[in-house]
Amino acid sequence: MSAGTEARRLARRRRAQSWRHGWREFRRNRSGMAGAVVLTLFVVMALAAPLIADADGLSVTRATGGVLESPSGAYPLGTDDNGRSVLTLLIWGSRISLLVGLLATVISILIGTTVGLLSGYFGGWPGAVLFRLTEWFLVIPFLPLAIVLATVLGRSLVNIAIVIGVTSWPGTALLIRSQTLSIKQRAYVDRSRALGGGHGHLLARHVLPNVMPLVFANTTLTVAVAILSETTLSFLGLGDPTRVSWGSMLQDAFQVGAITTGSWWFIVPPGLCVVLVVLSFTLVGQALESVLNPRLRERR
Amino acid sequence: MTGLLRIEDLSVTYRTEEGDVPAVRGVDLAVDAGEVLGIAGESGSGKSTLASTVLRLQPSSARVSGSVRVDGSDVLTMRWGELRALRWAGASIVFQGAQHSLNPVRRVGTQIAEPLRVHDPRATDDTVTSRVGELLEQVGLPAARAAAYPHQLSGGQRQRVMIAMALACRPALVLADEPTTALDVMVQAQVLALLSGLVRELGVGMVLISHDLSVLADMCDRIAVMYAGRVVEQGPAAEVFEASLHPYAGALSAAFPRVGDPAARFAPAGLPGDPPDPRYLPSGCSFAPRCSRAVDACREQVPPLEEKRPGHAAACIRVGEP
Amino acid sequence: MSLPAAADPGVGAALEPPAATGRPRGYGRYALGKVAGSLASLGFVLVVNFFLFRVLPGDPARTLGRGRFTTDEQLDAFNETYGLDQPLPQQFLTFLGNTLTGDLGVSLRYRVPVSELIWDRLWPTLMLVGTATLFAALIGIWLGVHAAWRRGGPLDRISTSASLTVYSMPEWWLGLLLIAALSVGIGPLPGLFPTGGLRSVDADPSSLAGVLDTAWHLTLPVFTLTLAYLADYALVMRSSLLDEIGEDYLTTARAKGLRDKVVRNRHAVPNALLPTTTVVALNFGFVVAGAITVETVFSIPGLGLLATEALEVPDYWVLQGVFLVASAAVIVANLAANLLYGLLDPRVRT
Numbered sequence: 007m008s009a010g011t012e013a014r015r016l017a018r019r020r021r022a023q024s025w026r027h028g029w030r031e032f033r034r035n036r037s038g039m040a041g042a043v044v045l046t047l048f049v050v051m052a053l054a055a056p057l058i059a060d061a062d063g064l065s066v067t068r069a070t071g072g073v074l075e076s077p078s079g080a081y082p083l084g085t086d087d088n089g090r091s092v093l094t095l096l097i098w099g100s101r102i103s104l105l106v107g108l109l110a111t112v113i114s115i116l117i118g119t120t121v122g123l124l125s126g127y128f129g130g131w132p133g134a135v136l137f138r139l140t141e142w143f144l145v146i147p148f149l150p151l152a153i154v155l156a157t158v159l160g161r162s163l164v165n166i167a168i169v170i171g172v173t174s175w176p177g178t179a180l181l182i183r184s185q186t187l188s189i190k191q192r193a194y195v196d197r198s199r200a201l202g203g204g205h206g207h208l209l210a211r212h213v214l215p216n217v218m219p220l221v222f223a224n225t226t227l228t229v230a231v232a233i234l235s236e237t238t239l240s241f242l243g244l245g246d247p248t249r250v251s252w253g254s255m256l257q258d259a260f261q262v263g264a265i266t267t268g269s270w271w272f273i274v275p276p277g278l279c280v281v282l283v284v285l286s287f288t289l290v291g292q293a294l295e296s297v298l299n300p301r302l303r304e305r306r
Numbered sequence: 307m308t309g310l311l312r313i314e315d316l317s318v319t320y321r322t323e324e325g326d327v328p329a330v331r332g333v334d335l336a337v338d339a340g341e342v343l344g345i346a347g348e349s350g351s352g353k354s355t356l357a358s359t360v361l362r363l364q365p366s367s368a369r370v371s372g373s374v375r376v377d378g379s380d381v382l383t384m385r386w387g388e389l390r391a392l393r394w395a396g397a398s399i400v401f402q403g404a405q406h407s408l409n410p411v412r413r414v415g416t417q418i419a420e421p422l423r424v425h426d427p428r429a430t431d432d433t434v435t436s437r438v439g440e441l442l443e444q445v446g447l448p449a450a451r452a453a454a455y456p457h458q459l460s461g462g463q464r465q466r467v468m469i470a471m472a473l474a475c476r477p478a479l480v481l482a483d484e485p486t487t488a489l490d491v492m493v494q495a496q497v498l499a500l501l502s503g504l505v506r507e508l509g510v511g512m513v514l515i516s517h518d519l520s521v522l523a524d525m526c527d528r529i530a531v532m533y534a535g536r537v538v539e540q541g542p543a544a545e546v547f548e549a550s551l552h553p554y555a556g557a558l559s560a561a562f563p564r565v566g567d568p569a570a571r572f573a574p575a576g577l578p579g580d581p582p583d584p585r586y587l588p589s590g591c592s593f594a595p596r597c598s599r600a601v602d603a604c605r606e607q608v609p610p611l612e613e614k615r616p617g618h619a620a621a622c623i624r625v626g627e628p
Numbered sequence: 629m630s631l632p633a634a635a636d637p638g639v640g641a642a643l644e645p646p647a648a649t650g651r652p653r654g655y656g657r658y659a660l661g662k663v664a665g666s667l668a669s670l671g672f673v674l675v676v677n678f679f680l681f682r683v684l685p686g687d688p689a690r691t692l693g694r695g696r697f698t699t700d701e702q703l704d705a706f707n708e709t710y711g712l713d714q715p716l717p718q719q720f721l722t723f724l725g726n727t728l729t730g731d732l733g734v735s736l737r738y739r740v741p742v743s744e745l746i747w748d749r750l751w752p753t754l755m756l757v758g759t760a761t762l763f764a765a766l767i768g769i770w771l772g773v774h775a776a777w778r779r780g781g782p783l784d785r786i787s788t789s790a791s792l793t794v795y796s797m798p799e800w801w802l803g804l805l806l807i808a809a810l811s812v813g814i815g816p817l818p819g820l821f822p823t824g825g826l827r828s829v830d831a832d833p834s835s836l837a838g839v840l841d842t843a844w845h846l847t848l849p850v851f852t853l854t855l856a857y858l859a860d861y862a863l864v865m866r867s868s869l870l871d872e873i874g875e876d877y878l879t880t881a882r883a884k885g886l887r888d889k890v891v892r893n894r895h896a897v898p899n900a901l902l903p904t905t906t907v908v909a910l911n912f913g914f915v916v917a918g919a920i921t922v923e924t925v926f927s928i929p930g931l932g933l934l935a936t937e938a939l940e941v942p943d944y945w946v947l948q949g950v951f952l953v954a955s956a957a958v959i960v961a962n963l964a965a966n967l968l969y970g971l972l973d974p975r976v977r978t
Contacts, residue, residue, distance in 0.1 A: 138668075141669075142669055142672040142673075145669050145672075145673070145955065145958050145959055145962060146673065146676065146955050146958070147913075147914050147916065147917035147954045147955060147957075147958055148917060149917040149918075149920050149921075150916065150917055150920070150935065150950060150951045150954040150955070151951065153920075153935060153939060153947070153951075154680050154681075154947055154948075154951050155680070157939060157942050157944075157947065158680060158681075230796065234796070234798060237798050237801075238798055238800070238921060241798070241800065241921065242920075242921070242924070242936055242939065243939065243940075244939070256801065256804070259804075260804065260925070265804060265807050265808045265812060265823075266812055266823070268808065268812060270808060273801075273804055273805070273808060274805070277797070277798065277801040277804070277805070280796075280797075280798060280801070281793065281796050281797050281801075284796035284797075285792060285793060285796035288792060288795070288796055289792075
């Protein structure tokens, strides 16, 4: 009994140590740190939206500005076609873009990790079937499938997250599968199996903890893709029509001809925000990957 | 006299993130035309680094000092054009592991022909093709095998292709870096016999690198034994093998009674401990921690390589003592 | 000269005619396996297609004809026309038969067969994506090769960070910016390119002027897609060349006295090109998918614009047709990539 708690404490200490070590490595990665800082700023902005910008600014009927006014003291980023402040839209839009991105990622990672774990862990036909399924899903082009799904399911915030989630998991599944396959070969898994550990115990105690760091790094990369997808789907008019996101702002801008009128303030800022956030997630994800996989570190 | 290959006070240090790693430390070696010099030592003793430095093929992270002269001209300082002309035409290499040393997506004939065309731009297709066929037949392969890709050949055949390639431009010096690792014992013996036969027949000077002292004793005129980046013993082949002076050379010759036992490569029998980590070399004689004859004086100063018998030198202060 | 050659077990085998018997069988079996895999994928796509349009919506007629039917008779007529009143297995067989004979239904909006519509709209898309792929592959491979060969050098740093940035950008947003800057013009600068479409109203498509006019219209969209693909290819080429750089056969090539450039172009690049070729061919399969947004932004009447137009109606049979073609394109490109890889890599071919 005491031996058990002792071992658990040791394991916990070792895990804490490796996290600390990883953090030190991560801090040395300059682009990864830059990405982390930018992300923190955006998250703070999204959380503090009610404090920075009045939610009334989102209402079309209560808009105070003129149509497509260029930037001024009152409207630092000008106004949209309804006379709303673009800056207010941008700040509130960050909430929807980040929220949908995160929600979609959770769905994608859940499906991808489950399928990957099971197809890697169980040999024989169940594993083979899951693997085939993953490969098939990889073949289906994302955007057409997403469009079809979004049309069939209807347009709402949750639906768009589901659409992105169920179309973006195969990559994660393949990655997790190969990692699971290599962990399965390790001696301690055999030993645990010989000692009578069931499938559930092996998966939860041995395979999952070892796959987790990889899942973690992959998650940040998936968020980048998910936010990009959300923007594109919203731009095509498949987002929640009642909420403002960066993608829906660009859809608006495109539809009212902000390009021909030269209203750059309505086109540039939302896109720039998308690029910044996606790039930051990508940089953080790559930094995490290289911390977890020293062979990759040579590469970048 | 200039000699074919003269290496003087050569040191090679790899710069890595974890600090400097000295691979070769102050080595002097000489090979005359038609002579075969064997270099023996465990993995990590610096013998492969030595071979690649002769053609200035060391990685860019390596810092090199001393001099390497081939036919009197200094390889380390010569201009790129001269160096390219020297490579393969003046001195060629038979690399270890032909599996990876041949380009997997080009036919072996093309690869043998490549140096012929590079070093003789006026060569016609006909002369090149017939020379390739001649080379393949010289190493016991049918000329038609020129059309094969590396993966279609057996390990022994690939190594034969490497040898044919090394002889293509009729170099005066061939460096053979463990030419038979990863081959079956039988095939090893055949490839070695082929190599030494051709070298003698063509009058080529050769540096043969191996961890197997018995093989070197059979094939070489002289042998140099390397340990932790230094030459610790050098002399006539038979004498080094049968009447070695340095305790390490003694352990090596005791460890390899026959050709190619892969397990013995890493842990010579009767020799306790591992080769030292080159980053943290012990003071004094590097071999002292593993040496059964070491005394306090061995740990204090580095023993110089001195002639103990005519033409036979060793770096050990205990030679001649009881 | 006495050689111990005869004793080498490999040499006896070497006397046989080299691989004359092995070659066709090796590649044939490889190709056959790939074709079978593609057919299986195609089957899967058909099942997904059926599921998406007939099963998932619950009551397809109501969903598909949202707001279109005012009376029950109309609804029944619709159901009958499309066989939606039959049990699902029966429906699936009908669907399978129709699809395989090229019957993809009739567009609700244009009142013409979907297959005709798709055939007409295929060419602008192929032209746009094909040209962009070609440019992107050439420039991307060049960039990737030079970035990897001088890793950490100025070109590497610039090209890698630029690639990452473009990678993080919705390509249609890039298109919007280009239209704003180069078609509409900034301030006093006039627009240089048309804002969209495939040709001017008065252009005769069969004359040289008409062809040039189309090229003129395609410049910006092709440029946009080229940039988007370029980033991908440059990164792939870079990393596959980096995989080769440590290989021993490059040391051999250097030892032979080859110039650095020859070592790179004759030995390293051909090996590194193998994975890149696969990626390029694979990406070409995503033509339709990739063109959707760019065609929308530049209003080019291709498959992508067809899909977004169908969204507004919504024109289900058109969506289904485009989805089918888009998936089939990926499968075909996948197969082509595999077959090509087999031809280029002697380790697979022989």
